[in-house]
Amino acid sequence: xxxxxxxxxxxxxxxxxxxxxxxxxxxxxxxxxxxxxxxxxxxxxxxxxxxxxxxxxxxxxxxxxxxxxxxxxxxxxxxxxxxxxxxxxxxxxxxxxxxxxxxxxxxxxxxxxxxxxxxxxxxxxxxxxxxxxxxxxxxxxxxxxxxxxxxxxxxxxxxxxxxxxxxxxxxxxxxxxxxxxxxxxxxxxxxxxxxxxxxxxxxxxxxxxxxxxxxxxxxxxxxxxxxxxxxxxxxxxxxxxxxxxxxxxxxxxxxxxxxxxxxxxxxxxxxxxxxxxxxxxxxxxxxxxxxxxxxxxxxxxxxxxx
Numbered sequence: 001x002x003x004x005x006x007x008x009x010x011x012x013x014x015x016x017x018x019x020x021x022x023x024x025x026x027x028x029x030x031x032x033x034x035x036x037x038x039x040x041x042x043x044x045x046x047x048x049x050x051x052x053x054x055x056x057x058x059x060x061x062x063x064x065x066x067x068x069x070x071x072x073x074x075x076x077x078x079x080x081x082x083x084x085x086x087x088x089x090x091x092x093x094x095x096x097x098x099x100x101x102x103x104x105x106x107x108x109x110x111x112x113x114x115x116x117x118x119x120x121x122x123x124x125x126x127x128x129x130x131x132x133x134x135x136x137x138x139x140x141x142x143x144x145x146x147x148x149x150x151x152x153x154x155x156x157x158x159x160x161x162x163x164x165x166x167x168x169x170x171x172x173x174x175x176x177x178x179x180x181x182x183x184x185x186x187x188x189x190x191x192x193x194x195x196x197x198x199x200x201x202x203x204x205x206x207x208x209x210x211x212x213x214x215x216x217x218x219x220x221x222x223x224x225x226x227x228x229x230x231x232x233x234x235x236x237x238x239x240x241x242x243x244x245x246x247x248x249x250x251x252x253x254x255x256x257x258x259x260x261x262x263x264x265x266x267x268x269x270x271x272x273x274x275x276x277x278x279x280x281x282x283x284x285x286x287x288x289x290x291x292x293x294x295x296x297x298x299x300x301x302x303x304x305x306x
Contacts (some may be wrong), residue, residue: 057195072275103218134215135236140208
């Protein structure tokens with residue numbers, strides 16, 4: 001046998017061997033149950049509603065207080081709810097601006113800047129202890145000799161966030177009226193990035209004074225009465241609108257209206273009443289933008305002087 005014919009014979013034997021050893025394809029039995037499952041329509045995925053909450057209080061407290069509200073919204077919407085937190089008010093605004101949050105609980109000064117920058121809109125506002133307005137409070141340790149902001153010259157002072165009307169804007173405005181700037185007036189300033197942190201910093205004598213949200217101040221004193229003996233209020237701003245719940249102007253109109261209806265009716269059922277009580281909220285109401293004109297005026301004054 002020639003070398004060529006021998007080679008051909010070997011190749012044929014190898015091929016036949018390979019075919020013989022190849023595994024059989026799997027067999028599929030289509031039972032009536034499998035056929036029924038295949039016919040069953042695929043359920044659409046429910047897209048989460050993303051809710052952002054500004055760090056008016058520290059993240060752990062935020063989660064503890066607002067988690068029940070997230071569960072309530074999820075049940076009412078019949079959709080998952082994603083709870084978003086960020087370290088600063090500015091980052092919460094960015095979530096709304098960039099379409100990464102559908103609804104947000106923000107500070108009023110943050111709302112004013114968001115309204116100016118990209119048309120942020122008010123959805124609802126919490127009514128608290130019968131009031132739809134609140135104040136900035138200037139606080140000092142109880143034993144401090146300070147009686148006014150002027151007495152804190154060359155002292156240390158805590159702000160909450162650069163976008164907080166009560167925790168930064170109001171004291172900065174008072175100093176602007178005197179021709180002063182915080183960085184020159186105080187010996188040292190710090191940002192605590194939540195009002196409860198500022199309250200604790202003053203109570204523990206880590207700073208000589210601070211500016212806080214009256215709603216958070218009242219809430220913390222109701223939870224920890226001992227704080228009342230450690231702190232003293234030396235200044236109080238005029239009233240302006242409570243921090244609002246906001247949305248992006250281009251939010252889906254049906255989702256916007258559904259969220260608004262849920263918030264405005266939360267106080268009408270027992271589960272809603274319980275979660276609102278934990279937040280010290282009576283109910284959510286509609287509120288006109290004019291309630292924030294004083295905050296807008298303070299921001300304008302400070303900008304004009306810089």
